[in-house]
Amino acid sequence: MDSLKQDIPNASKLDDVKPTYPDFPMIQIKPSKGWVSLRLDEVWKYRELLVFFTWRDLKIRYKQTVLGASWAIIQPFFTMIVFSLFFGRLAGIPSDGVPYPIFSYTALVPWTFFANGLMQGANVLVNNSDMIRKIYFPRLTMPIATVLAGLVDFALAFIVLLGMMVVYHFLPSANYDIKIGLNVLWLPMFLLLAFVTTLGVTFWLSAMNAQFRDVRYVVPFLVQVWLFLTPIAYPSSLVDMPWRLLFGLNPMAGVVEGFRWVLLGTDTAPGPMIIVSSVTAVILLVSGAFYFRKMERVMADVI
Amino acid sequence: MGQTAIRIEQMSKEYHIGGPQKTYDRLGYQVVDMLKAPFRRAGKLMRGQAGGAAELDETIWALKDVSFEIKHGEVIGIIGRNGAGKSTLLKILSRITEPTEGYADVYGRIGSLLEVGTGFHPELTGRENIFMNGAILGMTRKEIDRKFDEIVAFSEIGKFIDTPVKHYSSGMYVRLAFAVAAHLDPEILLVDEVLAVGDVAFQRKCLGKMGDVAKAGRTVLFVSHNMAVIQTLCNRGICLRSGGVVADGPIAEVVQEYLRDLEQFKTENVADRKDRKGWGKVKLIDLQVSDGEGHPTTLLKAGSPVRFTFDVSGMLANLSCGFTILDDLGQPLAQFKSDVPGPEDTQRNDGRVRFICDIDELMLLPGRYRLDVFIRGGGERQDLLEAATLFDVEIGQLRGRQITAPDNQRISMLMPHRWQSPQS
Numbered sequence: 001m002d003s004l005k006q007d008i009p010n011a012s013k014l015d016d017v018k019p020t021y022p023d024f025p026m027i028q029i030k031p032s033k034g035w036v037s038l039r040l041d042e043v044w045k046y047r048e049l050l051v052f053f054t055w056r057d058l059k060i061r062y063k064q065t066v067l068g069a070s071w072a073i074i075q076p077f078f079t080m081i082v083f084s085l086f087f088g089r090l091a092g093i094p095s096d097g098v099p100y101p102i103f104s105y106t107a108l109v110p111w112t113f114f115a116n117g118l119m120q121g122a123n124v125l126v127n128n129s130d131m132i133r134k135i136y137f138p139r140l141t142m143p144i145a146t147v148l149a150g151l152v153d154f155a156l157a158f159i160v161l162l163g164m165m166v167v168y169h170f171l172p173s174a175n176y177d178i179k180i181g182l183n184v185l186w187l188p189m190f191l192l193l194a195f196v197t198t199l200g201v202t203f204w205l206s207a208m209n210a211q212f213r214d215v216r217y218v219v220p221f222l223v224q225v226w227l228f229l230t231p232i233a234y235p236s237s238l239v240d241m242p243w244r245l246l247f248g249l250n251p252m253a254g255v256v257e258g259f260r261w262v263l264l265g266t267d268t269a270p271g272p273m274i275i276v277s278s279v280t281a282v283i284l285l286v287s288g289a290f291y292f293r294k295m296e297r298v299m300a301d302v303i
Numbered sequence: 304m305g306q307t308a309i310r311i312e313q314m315s316k317e318y319h320i321g322g323p324q325k326t327y328d329r330l331g332y333q334v335v336d337m338l339k340a341p342f343r344r345a346g347k348l349m350r351g352q353a354g355g356a357a358e359l360d361e362t363i364w365a366l367k368d369v370s371f372e373i374k375h376g377e378v379i380g381i382i383g384r385n386g387a388g389k390s391t392l393l394k395i396l397s398r399i400t401e402p403t404e405g406y407a408d409v410y411g412r413i414g415s416l417l418e419v420g421t422g423f424h425p426e427l428t429g430r431e432n433i434f435m436n437g438a439i440l441g442m443t444r445k446e447i448d449r450k451f452d453e454i455v456a457f458s459e460i461g462k463f464i465d466t467p468v469k470h471y472s473s474g475m476y477v478r479l480a481f482a483v484a485a486h487l488d489p490e491i492l493l494v495d496e497v498l499a500v501g502d503v504a505f506q507r508k509c510l511g512k513m514g515d516v517a518k519a520g521r522t523v524l525f526v527s528h529n530m531a532v533i534q535t536l537c538n539r540g541i542c543l544r545s546g547g548v549v550a551d552g553p554i555a556e557v558v559q560e561y562l563r564d565l566e567q568f569k570t571e572n573v574a575d576r577k578d579r580k581g582w583g584k585v586k587l588i589d590l591q592v593s594d595g596e597g598h599p600t601t602l603l604k605a606g607s608p609v610r611f612t613f614d615v616s617g618m619l620a621n622l623s624c625g626f627t628i629l630d631d632l633g634q635p636l637a638q639f640k641s642d643v644p645g646p647e648d649t650q651r652n653d654g655r656v657r658f659i660c661d662i663d664e665l666m667l668l669p670g671r672y673r674l675d676v677f678i679r680g681g682g683e684r685q686d687l688l689e690a691a692t693l694f695d696v697e698i699g700q701l702r703g704r705q706i707t708a709p710d711n712q713r714i715s716m717l718m719p720h721r722w723q724s725p726q727s
Contacts, residue, residue: 024306024375024490029398030406052438056424056431063426134421135439136398300400301318 032297038289042138049137053145058152072153073160075116076108083108087233096235096266102161102168106263107232107256109161110194113154114201114252115223121146121202122219125210129303132210139296140289143202147195154191161263170264183262190258197251197281203288207295210303231256237267248276251284307410308491308522309373309396314405315546316366316391365391367546368405373524375411375490378517380537380554381526382561385578385689387543389526393493396524411490411522414440420480425469429460429479432468436483450486457508458482485512491522510536528689530558530632531713562631565673565690573691580687585622585656587676587686589614592694601694605717606701609665611674613658619680624658626691630715631671642679666717667696669708 043050062068080101087093088100095103121143125132128142209215230252231238239247247253254277260266366388373379381389394400396407397415422439423432433454437447447454455464458479460471468476494513513536517523527533533540533554540557542550542564550560574588593599595608603609613624623642629635641648641658651657673693678686699706702719709715 024308024410027398027409028406029395029402029409031401031403046441048444049438052435056427056435059431060424060426128422131422131439132399134399135415137439137441297401300394 038140038293039138043140043144046138046141050141050145050148053141054148057145057149061149069153069156072112072156076105076112076157077160079108079112080105083233093234094238096237096260096264098260098264098266099168102164102170102264103235103260104233105161105164106259107230109154109157110191110255110259111227111230111232111252112157113150114194114198114255115227116153117147117150117198118201118205118223119219120150121198122205122209122215124202125206125299125303126213126216129210132303133300139299140203140292143206143292144199147199147202150198151195165263183265186258187262190255190262193251193258193278193281194255196285197255200281200284200286200288203285203292207288207292207299210295210299226250226252229253235260235266236273244273245276248273249280251277251281253277254281305374305376307372307408308375308377309407309409309524311372311407312370312405314366314369314395314402314407315364316388316395316400317362317403318365319362364546366395366402369543369546369548370405371541371548371551373522375522376520377539378523378537379525380533380540380557381524381543382528382530382533382540382557383543384564385580385687386545387578388546389543390495391546392543393495393524393526397493409491412441413491413493414484414487414489415493416481416484416495420476423468423476423480426467428467429455429458429464429471432479433483436480437487440484440487441489442487454482454486457485457512481509485509485516489521491524492516493524493526495526528633529635530561531630531634534558534632558632565693573688576688578689581678581684582681583685584683585615585617585619585678585680585685587613587678587688587691588616590674590676590691592674592692601692603665603694603696604699605667605669605696605706606664606699606704609662611660611662613660613676613678615656615658615678618656619685621682622656622678622680624660625677625679626660627675627677628667629673629675631673633673634715635675636667636672636715664701664719665696665699666701666719668706668715668717669696669698670715671695672715 062071065071067074083104084101088095088104093100124142124146125139131137132139205215205219229250231247236244236247236253236257254274257266258274369388369392381392383389391400393415395402396409397413420436422436424435427435433451434444434447438444442450455461458475458481460475460479460482463471463475468479471479492513510532513523513525517536523536525533525537537554539552540550540554540561541548542557542561544564549564550557573590574586579586589612591599591612592601592603593610593612594603597610611626613626615622615624621642623640625638625640625642627635627638639660641660651659671693672695673690675687675689676691677684677688698708701717704720706717
């Protein structure tokens with residue numbers, strides 16, 4: 001760049017220094033037509049901002065709370081206790097031959113990641129509307145950062161899960177009874193599936209929320225319904241095979257059953273259901289990203 | 304001339320406007336509207352009215368067919384009345400919003416000071432906010448690292464740099480925010496009235512910084528209502544009116560064009576004006592300037608009594624009125640606010656929503672002045688009308704002393720005084 005330095009006659013009346021300039025990269029600002037490209041290169045260019053947003057999110061998330069980051073554990077853990085009491089004990093719902101508490105907690109860990117990602121992600125644009133109205137940056141970085149920050153909460157809850165696995169003898173310990181196998185190598189795949197699903201839904205919801213504040217009221221309801229459509233409190237084995245595929249249309253069902261298969265060795269190995277889940281998740285992500293970009297055009301005007 | 308920095312071709316921006324306070328849409332409303340629309344349109348057709356999609360949605364062109372070119376190193380003042388399209392232009396250039404038609408080619412990195420401190424988080428410390436804000440404005444971590452000390456020094460924050468900014472005074476907050484933005488070092492800098500922030504000493508520093516930016520041969524687009532500042536900083540001006548360019552050339556000429564534009568307000572009815580800012584629940588609907596005898600006039604005598612009468616469209620809790628007197632170049636001179644009580648203030652009870660401000664001695668030198676009026680109520684700014692009226696001050700007397708036109712055109716203030724001179 002420096003080799004292309006060029007003299008610019010100084011137009012300023014303030015003095016007569018002759019500065020030098022490299023050739024400037026050109027950006028054309030024009031109305032985008034039809035389905036806009038995702039401009040992922042822009043997001044990449046702003047990757048440092050993505051890191052900063054994630055870091056800020058983490059920093060602020062538990063500010064002025066007494067219990068701080070332990071909330072990341074308390075949420076799924078207490079839900080597990082409630083589920084164990086009501087669904088496990090009172091209703092006697094089967095749990096694929098695994099103790100009910102760990103059966104539900106294994107599902108609640110990725111579920112909490114998903115639900116919190118949705119609830120925080122849906123509001124991220126609205127909460128930062130000042131920035132959207134006044135500064136340019138690829139808006140996609142915002143929901144992505146929120147979901148990324150959720151991974152830390154996930155990690156905390158996951159550590160507790162490991163602890164429970166020791167307690168329930170799913171992990172090698174003094175008097176072992178090893179149930180965990182090579183399946184564990186699949187774990188990152190299921191985490192990725194959860195991530196993609198959360199991101200996809202968050203793209204949709206946050207972009208919609210920018211224009212339609214109804215979303216804010218829809219999200220808690222949506223999360224509640226989704227919770228019961230996902231085999232968290234019950235095993236998907238309660239549903240017979242042809243219908244189980246339909247179940248897979250909910251990618252979180254695939255995630256939850258995948259986690260159980262990997263960690264608890266339940267009989268829910270990746271099958272057609274997981275494939276259906278993965279395809280749905282990818283469709284959600286891609287369509288969400290495109291919808292988001294389409295909305296981004298008018299975001300600053302309508303938010 | 305130098306290289307092109309910005310080339311704008313036939314750029315237009317259309318805004319959809321609903322009600323004045325419609326900040327976001329409700330999905331339900333839109334759905335109902337969508338369902339109703341066909342029937343409404345059918346109804347209109349049956350009544351023989353031409354109906355189309357355009358009728359269902361009111362739109363305005365904030366910019367219309369704007370074209371101009373800016374070279375690197377130019378310092379340009381963008382001027383115009385409220386609603387002329389200045390902010391929209393800067394918003395498009397900083398890529399916050401897209402144009403509806405036309406395009407702009409931008410050569411080089413654009414930095415904008417549209418609103419300093421946006422993106423600051425109260426819970427983060429000054430240091431953290433510098434990095435955060437720098438990243439939002441498009442700086443790399445390395446760049447911020449390199450300029451960090453300079454930024455802190457410029458902001459005069461000192462040891463509070465590791466304190467969460469929620470504990471900062473508003474002055475400190477603004478100083479830090481401006482410091483970050485000012486060190487962005489873009490090739491093209493967009494500035495929108497940020498100089499109205501902070502104390503006088505800091506304002507001067509900001510102006511100095513902008514001067515440095517210009518001196519370094521960078522391009523600056525500067526939006527302001529203060530013609531005095533614009534004339535000092537800029538060498539070229541572009542005047543906008545109703546979304547179009549009406550003047551483009553040497554700054555002095557363009558400022559004259561703008562002042563002619565303001566003159567039109569003399570004939571325009573206050574109630575009909577659309578170039579307002581604020582929530583708009585109540586508005587200024589009439590304004591009168593009258594002399595000591597109560598005769599309406601726009602020609603006042605220096606040192607004589609004057610009465611300003613403001614009529615507001617409705618009552619609100621904590622309704623207050625205020626106004627600023629500015630000189631002909633937009634330099635604010637004095638401000639008056641009804642919500643700051645004085646022992647001689649009285650309340651009126653005649654059923655009208657009217658504020659009257661009496662000034663016993665008008666301490667302005669002969670010249671042309673304008674009034675910016677603002678109405679507050681319900682804890683919000685309801686209305687702001689710039690150049691609500693213009694008036695001239697002519698030669699007069701202050702406490703028996705003859706007041707003449709100033710030797711220097713840039714002087715406006717007057718004070719009662721007495722001299723003790725040596726006897727000759």
